[in-house]
Amino acid sequence: MPSLENIADIIHTWLNITFNSTTALLIELVIVAVSAIGLFSMLGLILIMMERKVSAYMQVRLGPNRVGPKGMFQTVADTLKLMVKEGMTPNGADKFLFNLAPFIVMIVAMVILAPLAFAKNFQLWDLNIGILFVASVSSVSVIGILMAGWASNNKYSLLGAMRSGAQIVSYELSAGLSIITIVILTGSLKISTIIQSQSDGWWIFKGHIPALIAFVIFIIAVTAETNRAPFDLAEAESELTAGFHTEYSGMKFALFFLAEYVNIFIVCVLGATLFLGGWMPLHFGTDTRFNELMDYIPSSLWLFGKTFFLIFIIMWFRWTFPRLRIDQLLNLEWKYLLPISMFNLLLTTLMAIMGWHF
Amino acid sequence: MFLKKYLQDIYYAVKSLLIGMRRTGYYFTHHKEIITQQYPDNKDSLSLPERFRGEVVMIHDENNEHACTGCTACELACPNATIKIITQIDTTPEGKKKKALNTFVYHLDLCTFCNLCIVACPTDAIKMANTFEHSVFDRSKLTKILNKPDSKIRAGIE
Numbered sequence: 426m427p428s429l430e431n432i433a434d435i436i437h438t439w440l441n442i443t444f445n446s447t448t449a450l451l452i453e454l455v456i457v458a459v460s461a462i463g464l465f466s467m468l469g470l471i472l473i474m475m476e477r478k479v480s481a482y483m484q485v486r487l488g489p490n491r492v493g494p495k496g497m498f499q500t501v502a503d504t505l506k507l508m509v510k511e512g513m514t515p516n517g518a519d520k521f522l523f524n525l526a527p528f529i530v531m532i533v534a535m536v537i538l539a540p541l542a543f544a545k546n547f548q549l550w551d552l553n554i555g556i557l558f559v560a561s562v563s564s565v566s567v568i569g570i571l572m573a574g575w576a577s578n579n580k581y582s583l584l585g586a587m588r589s590g591a592q593i594v595s596y597e598l599s600a601g602l603s604i605i606t607i608v609i610l611t612g613s614l615k616i617s618t619i620i621q622s623q624s625d626g627w628w629i630f631k632g633h634i635p636a637l638i639a640f641v642i643f644i645i646a647v648t649a650e651t652n653r654a655p656f657d658l659a660e661a662e663s664e665l666t667a668g669f670h671t672e673y674s675g676m677k678f679a680l681f682f683l684a685e686y687v688n689i690f691i692v693c694v695l696g697a698t699l700f701l702g703g704w705m706p707l708h709f710g711t712d713t714r715f716n717e718l719m720d721y722i723p724s725s726l727w728l729f730g731k732t733f734f735l736i737f738i739i740m741w742f743r744w745t746f747p748r749l750r751i752d753q754l755l756n757l758e759w760k761y762l763l764p765i766s767m768f769n770l771l772l773t774t775l776m777a778i779m780g781w782h783f
Numbered sequence: 784m785f786l787k788k789y790l791q792d793i794y795y796a797v798k799s800l801l802i803g804m805r806r807t808g809y810y811f812t813h814h815k816e817i818i819t820q821q822y823p824d825n826k827d828s829l830s831l832p833e834r835f836r837g838e839v840v841m842i843h844d845e846n847n848e849h850a851c852t853g854c855t856a857c858e859l860a861c862p863n864a865t866i867k868i869i870t871q872i873d874t875t876p877e878g879k880k881k882k883a884l885n886t887f888v889y890h891l892d893l894c895t896f897c898n899l900c901i902v903a904c905p906t907d908a909i910k911m912a913n914t915f916e917h918s919v920f921d922r923s924k925l926t927k928i929l930n931k932p933d934s935k936i937r938a939g940i941e
Contacts, residue, residue, distance in 0.1 A: 483807040487819045745807040
């Protein structure tokens with residue numbers, strides 16, 4: 426059966442036979458870079474289409490339905506439009522930082538991709554601190570946002586960027602604490618070990634109530650971290666026109682837009698890995714017939730299914746809830762999410778020590 | 784006591800958020816609720832609500848008779864001089880002189896569709912029609928005469 430693992434193996438062996446090992450490594454790096462960019466552009470097209478359709482149906486509208494069958498090529502047309510548009514730089518802007526910012530945001534998103542497992546034995550870099558790597562690198566993206574806001578020389582941009590900074594810094598705490606909950610239960614930061622530990626049931630089932638609370642807090646925190654409604658104060662189109670990317674146009678704007686969706690995808694992959702078993706099929710205890718049936722579905726489909734389920738939930742939030750004020754946002758984090766996740770951490774530690782989980 | 788209120792807050796917050804999500808989830812799964820009309824495609828089956836305000840028309844019956852007495856109540860009610868009524872003096876068979884409608888001029892390009900003229904009319908001679916495709920190539924075409932040629936007032940309307 427062809428799987429992503431087999432394809433990668435075939436390419437690897439063929440390259441090593443044909444070229445010497447250094448050239449083979451270099452070619453593999455190029456392949457990885459090209460497929461990462463390909464994945465990003467596909468994600469951009471699919472997720473923006475999905476967002477527009479989901480929002481339309483939730484607001485009792487039809488959504489895009491003119492370009493191609495059922496409007497499926499609308500995002501392709503939009504991308505073409507953005508490509509041919511002029512990328513303007515305002516006169517008063519800090520040119521260097523202004524042009525650098527979208528690439529920093531994008532590169533951060535690409536770097537986080539490295540330790541994520543997309544299918545069985547299909548991972549770029551299985552380093553032993555995978556989760557820590559993702560959590561720390563993802564906070565670099567706030568530098569890109571602050572850079573964009575500052576360099577634009579525009580009050581809306583600066584306000585949006587400052588809000589975004591306050592928001593990401595505070596919500597990283599509860600996101601981190603809910604990640605640690607699973608790390609305690611697994612006893613490892615390595616992503617492959619975390620997924621392997623869920624072969625007899627996902628953590629959201631095995632971890633009882635603490636895992637469930639951690640999952641809910643994780644979803645809330647990553648919604649805030651990716652600057653999406655109801656936490657989209659950084660953009661807040663009704664107050665700040667577009668926040669930190671007010672002054673951007675053309676392809677540079679498209680990069681910010683793409684980075685937003687890629688970040689959603691990445692945090693949803695992370696959530697699926699931690700709580701829903703990553704590429705691990707749905708397994709229940711010792712019912713071997715059921716387990717074997719589930720194994721027939723390819724592992725990459727399992728991961729993408731879970732990821733898109735989480736993405737749908739985040740979109741559902743966006744199109745249902747009104748935006749929070751900045752004080753409400755910080756109240757929610759410091760008065761509710763952080764104390765709850767700290768208490769939850771204690772509970773999980775107790776559970777892990779006593780061995781109460783399955 | 785503090786803890787009770789704290790937990791209560793969380794409970795009500797989660798509950799109200801879930802109620803909202805249930806509503807949008809219902810709309811997401813029930814596509815028959817969609818109210819968008821795909822206009823140029825559904826020209827044949829387009830249905831507009833009764834109270835839709837497209838333009839002012841004068842009601843004529845099958846004998847080409849209308850109910851307008853030329854009282855100019857609509858002209859006075861109009862906030863931006865959309866309506867201009869030209870009256871004439873008719874002589875009844877008994878020899879009495881009576882004011883009657885000659886021309887009802889309606890400037891569609893000035894109209895804001897506020898409905899005040901229809902409310903002001905004492906004899907319900909005019910109403911809002913639900914036609915809305917008003918684009919023309921010349922602005923003068925938007926000045927309309929609402930009473931049909933050779934129409935006259937219906938008997939018994941004072």
